[in-house]
Amino acid sequence: MSRFFKYVAQMLISILVVVAASTVSIQAVADELKINKNKQCIMCHKRNGIMHGVHANDALDIRCQDCHGEKGGHPRKASNLIGFSHKSTADAATQTQSCLKCHAHDVLALHDWTHDAHSNKVNCAGCHTLHSNTDPMVDVSFQDRSKLCVSCHATK
Amino acid sequence: MSNSRRLFLKGACIAVVGASGFTLARAKSTSATNVEPACKYALVHDETKCIGCDACSIACREVNQVPEGVDRLEIKREGPFGEYPNQQFHFTRISCQHCDDAPCVKVCPTGAAYKDPKTGIVCVDEWKCVGCQYCIAACPYQVRFINPVTKAADKCDFCKETRLKENSLPACVSACPTKALTFGDITDPQSQVVQVLKSTPSYRSKTDLGTRPKVFRIASQSGEIEL
Numbered sequence: 001m002s003r004f005f006k007y008v009a010q011m012l013i014s015i016l017v018v019v020a021a022s023t024v025s026i027q028a029v030a031d032e033l034k035i036n037k038n039k040q041c042i043m044c045h046k047r048n049g050i051m052h053g054v055h056a057n058d059a060l061d062i063r064c065q066d067c068h069g070e071k072g073g074h075p076r077k078a079s080n081l082i083g084f085s086h087k088s089t090a091d092a093a094t095q096t097q098s099c100l101k102c103h104a105h106d107v108l109a110l111h112d113w114t115h116d117a118h119s120n121k122v123n124c125a126g127c128h129t130l131h132s133n134t135d136p137m138v139d140v141s142f143q144d145r146s147k148l149c150v151s152c153h154a155t156k
Numbered sequence: 157m158s159n160s161r162r163l164f165l166k167g168a169c170i171a172v173v174g175a176s177g178f179t180l181a182r183a184k185s186t187s188a189t190n191v192e193p194a195c196k197y198a199l200v201h202d203e204t205k206c207i208g209c210d211a212c213s214i215a216c217r218e219v220n221q222v223p224e225g226v227d228r229l230e231i232k233r234e235g236p237f238g239e240y241p242n243q244q245f246h247f248t249r250i251s252c253q254h255c256d257d258a259p260c261v262k263v264c265p266t267g268a269a270y271k272d273p274k275t276g277i278v279c280v281d282e283w284k285c286v287g288c289q290y291c292i293a294a295c296p297y298q299v300r301f302i303n304p305v306t307k308a309a310d311k312c313d314f315c316k317e318t319r320l321k322e323n324s325l326p327a328c329v330s331a332c333p334t335k336a337l338t339f340g341d342i343t344d345p346q347s348q349v350v351q352v353l354k355s356t357p358s359y360r361s362k363t364d365l366g367t368r369p370k371v372f373r374i375a376s377q378s379g380e381i382e383l
Contacts, residue, residue: 105240113233119241142214149209154333 034058040071052133067098084125095123114149126152195341196276196370197254197314199329200352203376205336206247208233215331219318226301228252228312229328246376252299252312253361253369254278260291260300260309269309276370277316282308296365314339342370 030036035051041064042049055062065071072079082090082098097120108115118126127148128137140148208231216222216229228251235245258278260269268284269291271277285308292300292309303310315326324330329337340349358372 109236113236113245116236116240116243117245119243121241142210146209146211146214149207150211150333153207153209155335 030056035062035064038064040064044075049131051131053130053135055130066101069098084123084130086123086126088123092123092126093120095125096120099124122152194274194276194343196256196343197339198342198349198370198372199254199314199326200338200349200358200372200374201249202336202338202352202356202374203247204374205334206231206249206376207334207336208245208247209333211331211333212249212328212337215327216312216315219315219327222310223303223305226303226310228299228310244376249371249373250297250299251371252278253297253367253371254312254314256368256370257366259294259296259367263290263294265290272316275314275316275320277314278311279313279316280309280311282306285309296362296367297369 030050030052033051033056035056035058036042036049049064051064054060067082067084069080069082072081074081082088082094084095084098088095105115105119128135210231213227213229213231217227220228222228230250232248232250233245234248236243237246238244254277256271256276258269258271261271261278264270265288266284266286268281268286270279270281272279287302287307287309289302289309292298292302300309300311302308314320319326319330325339326337329339338349338352340347342349342353344350352374353372356374358374360369360372363369
């Protein structure tokens with residue numbers, strides 16, 4: 001019995017180590033990326049600003065300001081920074097405009113017809129997530145996709 | 157010996173008379189149920205409210221155990237119409253129209269395709285279907301298919317065997333987030349279906365064929381041609 005317990009404990013510890021190492025390494029990789037060395041932003045936004053995933057790729061050479069706009073007087077004074085969420089003070093058209101700088105609307109239409117239907121009326125972040133490692137929309141199931149539609153369109 | 161033969165003949169005669177009398181009586185009683193006032197279920201698809209989310213077809217597949225690869229209900233998308241960023245799409249419901257004068261019922265050689273006298277729903281008796289596919293050829297709306305599991309002809313039956321038995325609305329109707337579908341009895345002037353049909357202009361598909369379909373559609377905005 002004790003031998004069995006030892007075995008299980010060893011297994012658990014090794015799994016924990018592997019998981020911890022991978023998370024640490026993901027974090028380390030993210031920290032090494034050019035976009036996350038942007039001191040101006042990351043100094044304060046270490047928690048919510050770190051960029052993972054495709055958009056963080058060094059080859060793309062994207063800066064935070066490319067999407068969010070110039071810092072201006074932020075955080076103490078007025079600025080034209082854009083936040084990407086339904087809570088943002090920027091309206092949907094302004095938010096989508098920022099994404100459309102790179103993503104042509106006719107190319108987006110080829111991927112999914114809903115891009116055309118929502119155009120500049122719904123913000124991209126309404127469905128997509130950009131800071132995370134993977135965008136949940138990339139491999140969304142048919143059922144979940146439908147649920148996402150329903151989450152906004154439901155009438156009482 | 158002769159006595160027993162006479163007895164047998166008598167018995168046989170009585171049995172024949174009794175059996176025929178019983179069948180006649182049963183036939184009369186069933187024809188009596190045919191006469192009793194029936195309701196007629198109909199469906200309205202408001203294409204102006206439809207957003208093409210496919211919640212209806214997903215619910216249909218789940219509730220009626222429709223196998224992958226075939227559909228009882230499909231939403232056809234057309235578009236985009238208009239110029240970016242003001243574009244729109246049209247959605248059409250592809251499913252059984254529950255014709256009052258159904259061609260599939262007429263061509264079925266075994267009586268597997270039938271119109272339910274109580275509800276007016278066009279249904280399929282799985283065990284009677286021999287898979288000849290006459291109904292598939294005859295259906296002007298092309299909504300019938302052979303179910304790969306049961307090997308019988310299959311199609312939408314307004315959830316007659318599933319949801320209607322539980323006294324609830326068809327799966328598609330209750331799944332629709334925008335309330336684009338209205339289901340009910342068109343012989344009842346108080347029903348919601350009748351109210352919707354009276355208050356809004358609607359159309360039906362291929363009415364010129366005289367099939368008298370019971371799926372009504374409220375047309376969305378006109379396409380790219382503007383007058």
